[in-house]
Amino acid sequence: MAEGVRVGATTKSTVPLVEVAITDDIDTAAVPALTATFTEILSLRPHRVVVDLAECRGLDAAGVGMLLDVHRRLWRDGALLTLRSPTPRLRRILDLARVGHVLHIAADDGETP
Structure with missing residues (x-):
């Protein structure tokens, strides 16, 4: 699992929810490890993945591309990716990347998709 990432899964017979807290930058250097982490998460076939960005410090184009890829992979399986609590x-x-109409972005813990 990538450094700077905490993962918690809520499971029953299927995995309804996986929550991921990213505490480092999502940048070119981090994308390979994060991609491996998300591949492992997606192998659980969750119904929903919530990525908590409250402690994430930075995001570059490679990170945006990775989040879009995770979104597409989940969408194909009828699942949802939610980005929670991104900093301003x-x-x-x-x-600026114009992905707000594609990615579900929740302002805080209280907002549900």
């Missing part, structure tokens, strides 16, 4: 800086990056 990360929200601006996501807005």
Whole structure:
């Protein structure tokens, strides 16, 4: 599992929810390890993956591309990716990348998809 990532799964007979807290940058250097982590998570075939970005410090184009790839892989299986609590800086990056209409972004813990 990638450094700077905590994963918690809520499971029954299927995996309804996997929550991931990213505490480091999602950048070119981190993408290979994060991709491996998400591949492992997606092998559980979750119904929903929530990525908590509250402690994430940075996001570059490679990171946006990886999040879009995770979204596409989940969408194909009828599942949902939610980005939770992005900092104002990360929200601006996501807005500039024009992915807000593709990725589900929840402002805080209280918002549900």
